[in-house]
Amino acid sequence: MRVASQQLYTSSVYSMQQTTQAITDTMLQMSYGKSILAPSDDPIGAVKVMGLESDTNQANQYLDNISTLSDYYGRAESTLLSMNDTLLRATEIVTAAGSSTTTAEGRQAYAEELRSIQSSLVDFANSQDDNGNYLFAGNATTTEPVTIDSNGDYVYAGNSDTREVPISESSSLEVNYPGDELFFSGTNDIFNELNDYIEVLEDPTLSPGDPQFDAAQAEMTAVLDETRGSINSAMTSMGSKQNTLTMMETHHKDMVLYNSKVIGETEDLDYAEAMTDYTQNLTVLQATQSTYVKIANLSLFNEM
Structure with missing residues (x-):
């Protein structure tokens, strides 16, 4: 029983960490208005955006020359x-x-x-x-x-x-x-x-x-x-x-x-979708926290 409780405890902590990170990422995306803040967010999209930005910079240089x-x-x-x-x-x-x-x-x-x-x-x-x-x-x-x-x-x-x-x-x-x-x-x-x-x-x-x-x-x-x-x-x-x-x-x-x-179509944030993700992850976090409290109380009871 103690082994099962410890596994649930560890699983709950990991789940809370992952969900908290997801919420943080979503809040950052909403703050910047971008869905891609790092290449890891969307490797293919990030490469595409970097290529387009490079082409745009070159075009702007040509415009300055013109x-x-x-x-x-x-x-x-x-x-x-x-x-x-x-x-x-x-x-x-x-x-x-x-x-x-x-x-x-x-x-x-x-x-x-x-x-x-x-x-x-x-x-x-x-x-x-x-x-x-x-x-x-x-x-x-x-x-x-x-x-x-x-x-x-x-x-x-x-x-x-x-x-x-x-x-x-x-x-x-x-x-x-x-x-x-x-x-x-x-x-x-x-x-x-x-x-x-x-x-x-x-x-x-x-x-x-x-x-x-x-x-x-x-x-x-x-x-x-x-x-x-x-x-x-x-x-x-x-x-x-x-x-x-x-x-x-x-x-x-x-x-x-x-x-x-x-570039806008590739990296701009869909605020409605981001808000949905934020709400869902917040709900999951709250449920996981509730489970974590119950498991922690159960573990404390078993120690008595």
């Missing part, structure tokens, strides 16, 4: 558009200045306006983002790309490198356009060519029809066309890349939303 690229392309495209408009005005001035009907005073006025345009173009080329990084310096983003050397000539101080930024597992896009490709392409550049042309306009001994004037006129026109062509090509490329970013952004956002839904 935001950075979109901001860069937007700023760069807006700046280049302003440059293109300024170059169109410069083209109008050069055409008018090359007219045989334009007086020396008129050419001087055009020269002054071209000086202002030149200054604006340099400012555009040296544009920066909110963090002070230069947009058109290649990867030398802390270096002012267009400067004046000791001879008074405009030079490119950036580099020709670009940086690849991943926007998905299998694709990436370039950021940091090198200014040498945009403004210093060919044998001449827009900044120094404007200097040379302005000097011709300011020379009262030169006028349309003179070989030196006509050569400068032709060269200035060609460099303006070439620079506008480089800028328009870059803007077209940026517009295409912006479209790609928009599509990839939609894809990643859809993935994050879907993953969130599946």
Whole structure:
């Protein structure tokens, strides 16, 4: 009889411990709103959730990259558009200045306006983002790309490198356009060519029809066309890349939303079911405790 009582006593204690642990686990689940608090709760579900969370983190990183690229392309495209408009005005001035009907005073006025345009173009080329990084310096983003050397000539101080930024597992896009490709392409550049042309306009001994004037006129026109062509090509490329970013952004956002839904379905707690389990386990615990008290009293009686 004592052996049977001891077995019942041990069984009751073990049952109470197990039931108490189950109640504690349920209360924790209800506190966090999750059915999986440790891999042991649901090994398959836990692995599934970890995989989805990893995919979500990667997608969010791509979204951050897309935001950075979109901001860069937007700023760069807006700046280049302003440059293109300024170059169109410069083209109008050069055409008018090359007219045989334009007086020396008129050419001087055009020269002054071209000086202002030149200054604006340099400012555009040296544009920066909110963090002070230069947009058109290649990867030398802390270096002012267009400067004046000791001879008074405009030079490119950036580099020709670009940086690849991943926007998905299998694709990436370039950021940091090198200014040498945009403004210093060919044998001449827009900044120094404007200097040379302005000097011709300011020379009262030169006028349309003179070989030196006509050569400068032709060269200035060609460099303006070439620079506008480089800028328009870059803007077209940026517009295409912006479209790609928009599509990839939609894809990643859809993935994050879907993953969130599946994670919720896998680990979110069913409160009604949890409350039922809690109530049932509490009832079992109370019954086991009652049995335990009876067994303990019986064992005490047998000892007397």
